[in-house]
Amino acid sequence: MKKIMIAVLTISMSILLGGCQMIQEDNTRPKYIFLMIGDGMGTSHIDVTESYISYKAGKLGGEQLTMTQFPYYGSCTTFCENQxxxxxxAAGTAIACGQKTYYSRLGCDKDYNRLESMAYYLKEDGYKIGILSSVPINHATPAAFYSSIKSRSDGYGIIQQIPQSGFEFIGGSGIQDLYGKDGKMLKADKYLEERGYQVCFGEEEFNATADTCKNIVLCQYKNRDGEPSTYTSVDDDDPTDMSLATMLKLAIKHLGEDEPFFIMCEGGEIDWYGHSNMTMPMIQSVIKFDEAIAVAYEFYKQHPDETLIVVTADHETGGISIGQGESWSNTFIDWTEVEENWEKGKDRYFKDAKANREFNEASHIGWTTSYHTGGAVPVYSIGKGAEKFAGRIDNTEIKGKIIGK
Ligand SMILES: [Zn+2]
Known part of the structure; x- marks a missing residue:
């Protein structure tokens, strides 16, 4: 009897081991990679936004953004090397280069040694590269993927590194002001065009010229005669300004599907409205970022076995919460009323921080700071290798999980 048991056990073990050998993990890298970064987008920014869209759908909860419908969920720690x-x-550097650094450093370590972003690594492996943001192209998050510089405030030094990158598509709302050592403003578009990049303003210009150029810088703003190339954010009231979702569609078109690509796409103004504790614009910026995620998701559905989408944030901004105050009467948020109050008073709230604080209190939305917080941020993922991003991770692990090292 004992012998039979041992024989059965041996046979079972060998079937099991044989099975294990047969189910080999597919460790090859996805052909198409989307890394979507919501700047300053903590879990609560998403909770507040989903509370709003649920209420608009006649419910108290349950409506979901595209990102929260992805099958894998994780959380990512964000502290930097000295803060x-x-x-x-520092957070963009940790994500892009897989290493912590000091506060305010971009693409370099605490001793100013250059760190290699995953975009350079993937380019060497034959990937085409797109770096996109809804804020200026030389802002910290996009810059962490193509530049290495002592300080994020050196916008001119950052711009100079775009031609050196050779990345095929760089897009943003515009280009942050550039001043040379003599204090004069530099024409960034001219600088880039002299070094092999076609700079396009708006969709029309892009469609007219992009086919003939390998390397593109695209600004969401339509060019306006006489104005400098230093726009910093998109005007929501101007329909000629393109959305982040449209820019992502154009980036995919430009990079093409024949060769592999890596796209980093940032929703940048979530952070800006977090700093100013502007509840309704923050919600709209999360929705706009999610619309870009929906573009990536549509692409994934066409190429489910070859595509990876990872959505995360660099840190949380503002310490937002659904609910504030000490009374039970604060446990219900009437978003229709909140929206109406916002529309009536928004001009004043933008100018007067105290009035905006009172608006938030009346809306039962809490904000704890006008700066960043140190909480972990969410990670949503879908597609090839998405399971690697589930559970608790640190921002320095993202590069390795994407490039497969
Ligand atoms: Zn910030």
Whole structure:
């Protein structure tokens, strides 16, 4: 009897081991990679936004953004090398280069040694590269993927590194002001065009010229005669300004599907409205970022076995919460009323921080700081290798999980 048991056990073990050998993990890298970064987007920014869209759908909860419908969920720690609470430069560097650095450093370590971003690594492996943001192209998060510089505030030094990158597509709302050592403003578009990049303003210009150029810088703003190339954010009231979702569609078109690509796409103004504790614009910026995620998801559905989408944030901004105050009467948020109050008073709230604080109190939305917080941020993922991003991770692990090292 004992012998039979041992024989059965041996046979079972060999079937099991044989099975294990047969189910080999597919460790090859996805052909198409989307890394979506919501700047300053903590879990609560998403909770607040989903509370709003649920209410608009006649419910108290349950409506979901595209990102929260992805099958894998994780959380990511964000501290930098010398601070509990990080900034976009150090956090962008940790994500892009897989290494912590000091506050405010971009693409370099605490001793200013250059670190290699995953975009350079993938380019060497034959990937085409797209770096996109809804804020200026030389802001910290996009810059962490193509530049290595002592300080994020050196916008001119950052711009100079775009031609050196050779990345095929760089897009943003515009280009942050550039001043040379003599204090004069530099024409960034001219600088880039002299070094092999076609700079396009708006969709029309892109469609007219992009086919003939390998390397593109695209600004969401339509060019306006006489104005400098230094726009910093998109005007929501101007329909000629393109959305982040449209820019992502154009980036995919430009990079093409024949060769592999890596796209980093940032929703940048979530952080800006977090700093100013502007509840309704923050919600709209999360929705706009999610619309870009939906573009990536549509692409994934066409190529489910070859595509990876990872959505995360560099840090949380503002310490937002659904609910504030000490009374039970604060446990219900009437978003229709909140929206109406916002529309009536928004001009004043933008100018007067105290009035905006009172608006938030009346809306039962809490904000704890006008700066960043140190909490972990969410990670949503889908597609090839998405399971690697589940559970608790640190921002320095993202590069390795994407490039497969
Ligand atoms: Zn910030």
């Amino acid at each position: 509990t609470i990080t900034c976009s430069a």
